Amino acid sequence: MCEVVTMLERELSNDGLIYIYREEDGKWYAxxxxxxxxxxxxxxxxxxxxVMEDALWLARxxxxxxxxxxxxxxxxxxxxxxxxxxxYDGFHEWLAEIK
Structure with missing residues (x-):
């Protein structure tokens, strides 16, 4: 997994960026x-x-x-x-779907 401390620090104060990490399995995760x-x-x-180390649950x-x-x-x-x-990313597509 990506460096957990760095990722958690970023996410705690995240208000407008999306971080996507490449993991050891070669897949990408946010x-x-x-x-x-x-x-x-x-x-x-x-x-x-x-679930990380049977203790921390993260959205992924x-x-x-x-x-x-x-x-x-x-x-x-x-x-x-x-x-x-x-x-508002995705808002216009969502609006088109409900019309």
Missing amino acids: YEQSAFYLSRMIPELSLGRY AEVDVNRIPQEKVISHSQSEYVLHYTP
């Missing part, structure tokens, strides 16, 4: 607030729970990085993506 924000951008994204979403809207990417590397999130 946690906590980042996972929630990403689920607002990609409605079909499924949020789940990740597995991410297909090929589906990330490139205009939202602030930076990326082989181990991490950072995206910009605005509260």
Whole structure:
């Protein structure tokens, strides 16, 4: 798993960024607030729970990085993506669905 302390520190004060981490299994994951924000951008994204060391439960979403809207990417590397999130991401698509 990504460096847990760094990830938790980021998520505690996260108010507009999405952090996606590449894990040892080669898959990409977003946690906590980042996972929630990403689920607002990609409605079909499924949020789940990740239990760490039988004590800490985290919201987690597995991410297909090929589906990330490139205009939202602030930076990326082989181990991490950072995206910009605005509260209205996905709002117009949601509005179109309910009409």
